Amino acid sequence: MSAEIRMRDEIARLSKSLFDRGFSVGSAGNISAAVEDGILMTPTNSCLGFLDPARISKLDRSGRHISGDKPSKEVFLHRAFYETRPQTGAVVHLHSTFATALSCLADTDPDDCIPPLTPYVVMRVGQVRLLPYVKPGDESMGDMIAELGGRYAAVLLANHGPVVTGKDIASAVYAAEELEETAKLLVLLRDAPKRMLSPENVTELKAVFGSY
Structure with missing residues (x-):
């Protein structure tokens, strides 16, 4: 089995996992992964729950x-990350509930919209930048990511959802899940100290575990 066929199968498997657990609904979200060519x-x-690997x-x-x-x-969105972060092996864009909720709140800090609530969001996601709203499909979103110069492994699109990268497809999916779970905690704790x-x-954490 070729590396590309294995990657196609892995994209379909992990996409179905995200869909089955409610991280994606309907036809929302998109995932990519780099291959040799x-x-x-x-x-x-x-x-994402019903992908045919051969048709990816x-x-x-x-x-x-x-x-x-x-x-x-x-x-x-994906190309901008591959072009500005050479270590990127995969990109996951979801409309997951709690990360999208944070992207809709007026007081979300655009420079650090997923603050360091747990060690794992620091280790797996890092600092997250909130990008201004533009309509879905507007190519200026890619321009805004490119203008960040590869300094962020993940961004939150205002009123839209997260875009998360990783060194490989599993890392990107796990980081997207970690971001969503941290966003859930932030929403649940919103009115509490x-x-x-x-x-x-x-x-x-960065010294011991590094950062992507």
Whole structure:
């Protein structure tokens, strides 16, 4: 079995896991992963719970559609990360409930919209930037990600949802899940006094475990 076929199967398996647990509904969300000669991406209007691995889109590194079904209309979100963060092996874009809820709150800090509530969000996601709202499918979203110069492994699109990267497909999915669970905690604790990790705690975590 070729590496590309294994990757297609892995995208379908992890996508179904996200769908089955409610991280994605209907045809929302899209996932991509790098392969040796291009990028594999979930097709436009496809449901993450019912992907056919053979029909997953394939693009070259310049974003040209090579084979499979037509790719997601938000391909530019993915390309911006691959082009500005060379270590990126996969990108996960979801409309997960609690991360999207944070993206809709007027007082969410645009420079640090997922504050360090737990060590795991620091270790697996890092600092998250909130990007201004533009309509779905607007290519300026890709421009805004590119303008960040690769400094963030994840962003939150205002009134839309998270886009999370990883060194491989499993890392990206796990980071997207960690971001969603941290967002859930932040919403549940919204009106309660909170004890965040200190800057010293964050520095220690990065020194011991590194950061993506």
